[in-house]
Amino acid sequence: MTASPLPSSRSGRPWRRPVPASLATATLAGVLAATSLTGCSSSDDSASDGGPVTLQFWTYSVKGGDPAAKAIVDKYHQEHPNVTIKLSEVGGTAETASKLLAADRADDTPDVVQLEYRALPSLVVAGAVKDITKDVASVKNKIDPNIWDVTTLNNQIYGVPQDIGPMMFTYRKDLFAKYGVKVPTTWAEYASAAEQIHKKDPDAYIASFSATQFEFFAAHAAQAGAQWWSNDGKRWTVGIDSEASLKTADFWQDLVDRGLVKVEPLLTPEWNAQVNDGKILSWAAGSWAPSVLYSVAPDTAGKWASAPLPQWKAGDAAVPFQGGSTYLVPAKSKHAKEAAAFAAWLGASDEGSKLLLGLDLYPSGNAGRAATLTHEPPKLMPQQKDFYKVAERVIKNTTIRVVWGPNVNVAQSAFTDALNKAALNKTSFREVYRATQKTVINDLKKSGYTVTQ
Template sequence: MRTHSSEPRRARRALGAGAALVAVGLALAGCAGEPASDDGPVTLEFWTWSLKEADPAAQAIVEQYEKENPGVTIKLSEVGGTPETSSKLLAADRADEAPDVVQVEYRALPSLVTAGVVRDITEDVAPNRDAVADNIWALSTLGDQVYGVPQDIGPMMLTYRTDLFEKYGVEPPATWADYAEAAEKIHAADPDVYLASFSATQVEFFAAQAAQAGAQWWGTDGDAWSVGIDSDASLETADYWQDLVERDLLTVEPLLTPEWNAKVNDGKILSWAAAAWAPSVIYSVAPDTAGKWASIPLPQWTPGDASVPFLGGSTYLVPEKSEHAEEAAKFAAWLGASDEGSKLLLTLDLYPGGNAGREATLSNDPPRLMPQQKDFYEVADQIIDDTTIPVVWGPNVNVATNAFGDALNEAALGGTSFRDVYGTTQTAVVADLEKSGYTVENP
């Protein structure tokens, strides 16, 4: 594992995030129930969308675990994305019909923990703590309590068309200032071509952008929450994107629509700032462009500061009312953190959070989108080391999502203020927290 010098800004952020999560962890420290005890065979119901029942690779993983743990059967139940899964889990908890293992995105965990439906599995996963890096465990840890086992991670990267960058004489951007210059140069060379699309509904991306610039959309101090969606650092990122949109240097449209897919295939959209999972998504919609792409670290807000947050990824949690909580935690730890399990996750085209799976990527072939980029996983591994900015998610992410995405899209299309959208979202999030009984102290 590489080591890096500790910069003051990183240290402040890490300390702040740790304090921000302690309040939630302490408030819920006594919530975990006693583990179930079973004398006979156990069937674990696993809600997931990564391990699809019809996928032979997923079945092979399940069968391997069942072979090593006689008497345990894993029942895969395919569910929708995080919003649908979270609402189903809350309903199942109320009905005392909770599953045993549930996959959710990291951003959903705080709201489920504060709702009291997630088990503290700190002791269960203690033997596996050294098998996952601290900055990855942090994604599913609140205070000192672990509430989930990391499945996959999203080291942030910029994936771009190497051939068309060369055609337009554009260097890969190292900073966001470079990114703006590249957007201007490309669009000036061909008005039908854009560096990227502006997809306003990607709330998680904009929160990560704000964090990279020094803001935190949620945080806690003691038992009080703070909300920084309209903080100065956050609004600076709003100004940055509004400038690019107003100058018609980005095309305003959502990702992965038929129109977006066609433009990617036709070389009209040349990059995507996302994470290491982006190449597989692009390949799924534009396989004929394989060999023409590369991925590099995300552009920097401050030149020389490579600090970034993770973007996306999921965790395995054990519901509070699981009837087989001890066995469920053991399975989750095996799948996400053991050497064997984290390596097997690679067969699902995931970027595993476990050290063994992460190390195994270094000997993997690069993604099919860029077979020529032999150092893809080395670049991604370095980015993981540089991922030192924690993004703190609050208990009402859904409120921010609903208030932000559509309004920002309307502002982008209508030429109205992005800052107003951030401010309106701030007001809605604060009001919801106060209505729910939380103490809110704004920065």
């Protein structure tokens, strides 16, 4: 897949490209709870001509040591003894993005930053991210094109993909069987399954409805044929209120109004209890969902399974990715060459991508993906030996590209708050989508972008 062309930024710089974190994105931070790590460098081009180099690496906060993460650092150290990796835990994507922009303005940036894909665009627009196309040329064939696409903007690469979230349907296999409910292959079958489950047990629901799942709703709309943002190289088009997008609003409105899904935010104590009690029976999300479910309901392990995401049109298996993150190099990194080499090794090399599998994530690199096929299934479903084979088939069909605009945070705030109120009050979801459309367009115009609608 190729990236859509992008416009110029307000400053006149080329649009260098923009933009979720999966709820369970694993990171290297678990590796090294507080220390600087010595990464390695041999005589390849990741070594500095001037001698030893220390790379400042910002990643998400994961408390405690992690042997798998330490193994990654140790391996890099063996191969690149002149490079020291100094880890900083800086919080989630929103906090990291804000800190990176502040560091960019102060001319004091780190060298490598882990960030969710959807946050990349606004940083590219701001000129805070380096184009690393040439730096990663030697590993370009180590990651499939549809995965590189999530960090490629206007044919320029702005990050090395770390992990991916092929969208799947994770469900309580035992309870679906108990209630005689067929695993849905289409969204129409999903609605029918929701009705059957709630009829069998009025306290049970096929899923929760959480308005905070902004990335899911965007991906769901994309699967139906909508694009919430798109760009022709000169102007932005916003399609949050397109008819294809509103079709998905109607779908969820119907389930909420009929009381067939539980209006409950994800990962609250109440949600966790309902998952443990077998009252929430599925989750349509990225392939990282089993890890999240296991973290809150380990006693239910062995009762779950995962299948491909339901389709809007039977036979059309195309889906977007949901979640995942990238390693980017800030534009003002003092050691950009070494930083890009480390990012490329970590996310794309055979060694790095295989080791990332040990962090309980789905590696982007081909070697890591291949290794999943002989890897033990997620702890949530130890009996499903074909989990990664199913996921691999999904990845092959992950051909829908979700474009994230430069004001995704504005959209998320406007959308989630209003949708939650609409779900609780059973008012119009369509009006939420239309209001968000207006908010996003007005914000783009206010920021100086050309918008078609």
